[in-house]
Amino acid sequence: LTGAGLPALFALGLRxxxxxxxxxxxxxxxxxxxxxxxxxxxxxxxxxxAAIGWGVSVIVNHR
Structure with missing residues (x-):
């Protein structure tokens, strides 16, 4: 969902x-x-x- 959903949301915002x-x-x-x-x-x-920030924080804090 987030893989295709975030670009779709971004496109909706631009529209x-x-x-x-x-x-x-x-x-x-x-x-x-x-x-x-x-x-x-x-x-x-x-x-x-927020989703991008969450994703970065998950990657950085992953052990």
Whole structure:
């Protein structure tokens, strides 16, 4: 789960920060991420960083 789940969560966070263009508009005219999207992306990135930190600590403290 963590092997494929963390990159998927990271991709979801990036997607929340970069919404799709509106229909009928050029791709360069993208809407900005709203406050909910930025908050959710920040929470997702925090979870990913926490998992990375946990993994490093497990590797370092393994005897």
């Amino acid at each position: 929340l920060l970069n919404p799709a263009p509106l229909p009928g508009r050029p791709a360069t005219d993208r809407p900005t991420a709203g406050p909910l999207g930025r908050t959710l992306a920040g929470l997702i990135f925090a979870v990913v960083l």
